[in-house]
Amino acid sequence: STAVAQVDTSARPSAQADASAAAYAAPAPEQKINVVSLRDIERQAEKVLPPFGFHFIAGGSGDEWTLRENEAAFDRLVIEPRFLSGVKTPNPATSILGSKLSLPVLASPMGMHGFAHAGKEAGTAKGTAAAGSLYVTPSVSNLSMEEIAAAAGAGAKWFQIYFPEDPGYAREQLQRAKAAGYTAIVLTVDATSFGNRERPAKLGLKPPPHLGFGNMPKSPALAGQNPDMQKKDLTFADVAFCQKESGLPVIVKGVLTAGLASDCVKHGCAGVWVSNHGGRQLDHSPATIAVLPKIADAVGGKVPIIVDSGIRRGQDVFRCLALGASVVGIGRPLLYGLALGGAQGVEAVFQRLRTELLMTMQLAGVASVDKITADYVAPAVRS
Ligand SMILES: Cc1cc2nc3c(=O)[nH]c(=O)nc-3n(C[C@H](O)[C@H](O)[C@H](O)COP(=O)(O)O)c2cc1C
Ligand SMILES: O=C(O)C(=O)c1ccccc1
DSSP states (O other), rough: OHHHHHHHHOOOOGGOTTTSOOOOOOOOOOOOOSSSSSHHHHHHHHHHSHHHHHHHHHHTTOOOOHHHHHHGGGEEEEEEOOOOOOOOOBOEEEEEEEEESSSSEEOOOOOOGGGGGGGTTTHHHHHHHHHTOOOEESSOOSSSSHHHHHHTTTTEEEEEEEEEEHHHHHHHHHHHHHHHOOOOOEEEOSOSOOOOOOOOOOOOOOOOOOOOOOTSSSSSGTTTTTTTTTTTOOHHHHHHHHHHHHOEEEEEEEOOOOHHHHHHHHHSSSEEEEGGGGGGGGGOOHHHHHHHHHHHHHHHSOEEEESSSSOSSSHHHHHHEEEEESSEEEEEHHHHHHHHTTTTHHHHHHHHHHHHHHHHHHHHHHSSSGOOOOOEEEEEEOO
């Protein structure tokens, strides 16, 4: 295995430090924000974020086909409402692996929130907890997993790991995660090589000085390891390692095929996370909503399915649930909310999605999330 960070990561900020660059001017507001729509805050966040930070967050890989397709694929799927169904107060609450959620939307793991806000991951964790949702802490964070757990407080939390080269360092992180109160491990498998993110280079934007890794090894024997150096040759043996060493349920993130989904179930995974990493890894990998039905079919209800990448509307949440997801994840909009308002901005993003989901459920005629089925969606027919 090799350090991904050393190979192909010209645009990877965590791998580089430009000592001559001015210190990174992350926004720091803590305020209520008005979220008209999740798309609208991307435009607003661009105005307050340093250009590198904005384009690092907003960008995808390669030609950004998958990035566009994530949202375009929803446009090919209509919602067929059932009026006169007597629904009065739809209930968006659900639960996943024992955690109660006030809505079927959680915070996808994202590395290095220092690009979005001076408070780093703390505001995202706090705002997600305030919204009654679940925060997935990234291993490549600017704050430590213990600091992030403290910010989430009683809020539900999982720990996402990029499996490091040294198994001893993997073990240390998994044990720390359990001790810090995380209740599941998310193993991301779609980033063993870093996607070709070209935006910063095309725009002539240089990575800022390093913002600091929160999870450097504690054991002196692991000196030289950092959480951004990943094992390339991942297999199900590494999944088993995570299960054994953490003693926690393990979810595989980055599933895009029915074959991998059924292998995950066979290997005792507690969940399957359908994701193309927000179009940031393998360009021309499929939109998640397009592959969700066959993955749901392969999983057959044996474990929960989480899906993310391009979800921006309550109607998108509805369509994902209709096609077999238990819960959806959102990424970038949370960083935009964070940049604009800190924890309150993050909470406002969840609230906006809740409002849209409630409206969608009311108009579609569905009273609870378990009743959102494939009967309510159909291919869009174009003449
Ligand atoms: C800035 C940024 C950093 C990310 N870092 C990670 C990470 O550390 N680990 C991971 O599993 N996924 C990471 N992702 C992918 C997200 O978990 C998620 O799959 C994706 O953002 C969902 O798509 P969306 O942004 O369109 O909602 C990152 C995404 C972004 C935008
Ligand atoms: O950019 C990403 O998608 C990502 O996964 C990541 C990983 C480490 C640090 C920052 C981002």
